[in-house]
Amino acid sequence: MKEIKIDGRAIGPAHKPYIIAELSANHNGSIEKAFETIEMAKKAGADAIKLQTYTPDTMTINCDKEDFQVKGGLWDGYKLYDLYKWAHTPFEWHKAMFEKAREIGITVFSTPFDESAVDLLEELDAPAYKIASFELTDLPLIKRVAQTGKPMIMSTGMANYQEISEAVTTARENGCDELVVLHCISGYPSPVEQANLATIPKIENDFNCIAGLSDHTLGTVVSVASIAMGASLIEKHVTMSRAEKGPDSEFSLEPQELATLCRETEAAWLSIGKAGYERKPVEEASMKFRRSIYFVRSIKAGDAISKSDIRRVRPGYGLPPKYFDELIGKRVNKDVDFGDATSWELIENDN
Structure with missing residues (x-):
């Protein structure tokens, strides 16, 4: 149902x-x-x-016996008939x-x-x-x-x-x-x-x-x-x-x-809502504040990337942090400056 x-x-x-x-x-x-x-x-x-x-008469009978007395709680001391007469x-x-x-x-x-x-x-x-x-x-x-x-x-x-x-x-x-x-x-x-x-x-x-x-x-x-x-x-x-x-x-x-x-x-x-891992619209604006990989030193075209050349920092416009180790030793195909975001387009093709 x-x-x-x-x-x-x-x-x-x-x-x-x-x-x-x-x-x-x-x-x-x-x-x-x-x-x-x-x-x-x-x-x-x-x-x-x-x-x-x-009505009190449809709820109970007007009887004074102990069975019909309320003992304890909010209505302590009331006879049932009198309680329902008051409340109906x-x-x-x-x-x-x-x-x-x-x-x-x-x-x-x-x-x-x-x-x-x-x-x-x-x-x-x-x-x-x-x-x-x-x-x-x-x-x-x-x-x-x-x-x-x-x-x-x-x-x-x-x-x-x-x-x-x-x-x-x-x-x-x-x-x-x-x-x-x-x-x-x-x-x-x-x-x-x-x-x-x-x-x-x-x-x-x-x-x-x-x-x-x-x-x-x-x-x-x-x-x-x-x-x-x-x-x-x-x-x-x-x-x-x-x-x-x-x-x-x-x-x-x-x-x-x-x-x-x-x-x-x-x-x-x-x-x-409903169960799931889909990114919600309100989260889109926050994506740029994730960490990503940025150049923290200026290097020339053809230079190999060293560990000291890049860092995992906010914002999130560079490559995701999971590629940090993979970038070490790769060569850049153009000059890059301090504060440039990493991208695969900047990396020489190994082939």
């Missing part, structure tokens, strides 16, 4: 990286903040803004958010967390779907999404080979012909030393798909580095300001950082 298309934009190794700005819960319950973030993502150069489509994007906002994104010219789609979310997103004609890491093992959901026939993006946080394989197989057997699989570490934030970007080309090879990265590390370094490992798509959480303390703000990029990500991932992609 060389490329797929989302909303007309080609994605794959032959195209600049596709950047998804993940809004997630960083609207902090304000649709105006959501609109502002969509506009920011467009201005920063992202290709798409991505939502998350769920209301279903009734979606139409306006889709319209806003389309109005300003940025692709918009979402991560559905159950079939009712897929139904809503189909009504809004979402151009693609994202499967979250935590839902990668929800094969019935993957089946429903695949049956839309839309491009799918899957994150693989926490998943082993078998789980990824089952998800990919389910998607393909149910109508998904355009698939991107994202390497992902489900830590919030994830330590740089656990990013394990070497997995990206393995994903591409093992599952015959376009590979990318869903990045939860702080900053942009890991995302930029992933391009050299073959990532064709980068997903990163974004926020207008980490100081606003939204559910995901701690590991989200602020506007200037998102702009840097878009700029530097494209530069990293451009820098890869």
